[in-house]
Structures are given as structure tokens and as C-alpha cells.
């Protein structure tokens with residue numbers, strides 16, 4: 657167990673924004689947090705980091721509570737707002753954090769290479785693009801070798817190139833065993849990164865969200881000279897047709913569908929996990 661949150665309640669004046677929320681994040685998980693504007697995503701992250709005073713709850717990382725300095729060695733935060741100093745360089749920022757945590761120069765160098773910011777790390781922040789700033793913020797957030805990173809809307813304002821790079825970076829961090837808790841409004845990006853997606857609604861967190869079944873639903877593009885619907889009926893496997901794609905049903909394994917189709921002379925052109933599932937689940941859950 658990396659992060660554990662127990663019975664967290666947070667109010668702003670009379671309004672309860674987070675209602676008795678409990679959950680845990682395991683090592684190496686990528687968790688997506690979804691919810692409409694004002695649902696409480698940022699408040700949840702800020703409360704975990706004790707940036708907000710809370711009414712009730714305990715929050716630990718590696719069993720260390722968030723009122724202990726060591727807590728902040730193991731967890732780091734990529735906030736949605738940019739807090740960089742325009743006249744200082746990327747390296748200045750990294751040295752600043754390294755000094756606080758008593759880190760070696762070599763650790764700064766390793767981080768620069770891992771995040772791939774060497775070509776501009778000695779330039780002042782004011783010359784950085786939005787994506788370059790985001791990379792530096794990530795470099796800052798991993799400098800202390802955290803075991804979990806909270807990312808609040810990290811894709812906001814990024815162009816497609818930076819989005820692709822950031823997704824790759826998140827995968828790299830994940831491959832190193834770092835857990836990532838990420839809030840975003842971009843459902844497509846989230847679906848690309850993880851199948852563990854939690855919903856927040858009216859101050860409650862739904863960790864067994866309606867998206868749980870989505871991972872096993874697929875779209876199959878195929879070539880077949882006969883009538884595919886007739887052929888599928890004979891298989892007794894539930895399906896839907898969508899823009900001439902065959903949509904599988906999540907309760908049945910993809911292998912069963914492929915086996916049946918191939919056996920009956922259908923040429924498979926591609927198989928993709930259905931992208932529409934998260935959006936559908938979102939619409940259904942939030943009644944959009």
C-alpha cells in the first residue's frame with residue numbers, strides 16, 4: 657500500500673466538498689480521477705498534501721502521516737498552476753529543490769536525462785514553451801525519488817506533441833514502479849494511460865466505477881463477403897455493429913470472438929479496445 661486515505665472530510669464553510677472518502681493506491685498503479693468542474697478533484701489532491709485544512713481524516717504514504725516531513729519525500733505533486741520563476745533557469749529550480757532535500761549533483765543530472773530536458777535546462781523559464789515547463793515541473797517532482805506522484809490536470813494547455821511526450825513520460829515513470837494519481841478532463845488520454853478510473857460526484861469517490869467493465873470491450877475491423885450479422889448470431893456471442901465495426905461485449909473474452917470469426921473465414925484487419933466506453937460511462941454516471 658503506497659497511499660492510504662481514511663475517512664477524509666473537507667468543508668468550505670457550510671459546503672461539504674469531500675464526504676468521508678477512503679481509498680488506497682497500490683505500488684505501480686496509474687489511477688485516473690474524473691469528475692466535472694467543481695467536483696472536488698483539486699481539493700482532494702490538496703487535502704492529501706495538507707495544503708488544505710480538513711475536518712476529518714488520516715492520510716499516509718508508506719505509513720507516514722502527512723504532518724511528518726518524511727511524507728513529502730515519498731509523494732510529490734504536479735499542480736495545475738505553474739509556480740516557476742521566470743528569470744531563473746530550469747537548473748536553478750532543480751538545485752533549489754536538491755538543496756532542500758540534501759541531494760547530490762548526480763541526482764540532478766540523472767533526472768535531467770530521464771526527463772530529457774538537457775538541451776534547455778540552462779535557459780531561463782521565460783524562454784520555455786508550456787510543454788517544456790511541464791517537463792521541468794515533472795523533473796522537479798521526481799527529483800526526490802517519490803513513490804507516488806499526484807498530477808492535477810497535467811495535460812491542460814499542451815499541444816499534441818507535448819501530450820504525446822507527457823504520456824510517454826508517465827509510462828516511463830510507471831515502468832520504474834512509481835504510482836501515479838492523475839486528474840484530467842481528457843477522457844481519451846486517460847483511457848490510453850490506464851484502466852483504473854475513479855469518478856468523483858457530490859463529494860463522494862467511486863472507486864468501483866461503472867468503467868470497470870470497459871477494458872474488455874473491443875472494436876474489430878474486418879473484411880467478410882457474407883453477412884456478418886447472420887454469422888455472429890450463430891456464434892451466440894453478444895455483439896453490436898458500429899460504423900461497420902464489430903463491437904464485442906465485455907462479458908466475453910476477445911479470443912472467443914476472434915476464434916469464431918477466423919474459423920469462418922473472416923479476415924481481421926484490426927482489433928482495438930473501444931474508446932467510447934469511458935465517455936459512455938461518464939455520460940451515464942453524470943447523466944450528461
Ligand SMILES: Nc1ncnc2c1ncn2[C@@H]1O[C@H](COP(=O)(O)OP(=O)(O)OP(=O)(O)O)[C@@H](O)[C@H]1O
Pocket residue numbers: 668673691692693694695696697698699700
Ligand atoms: N478556497 C475555496 N473556498 C471556497 N470554496 C472552494 C475553494 N476551493 C474550491 N472550492 C469549492 O470546492 C468545490 C470543489 O472544487 P475543486 O477545485 O476541488 O473542483 P475540481 O473538481 O478540481 O474542479 P475543476 O475541474 O474545475 O478544476 C467547488 O464547489 C469549489 O467552488
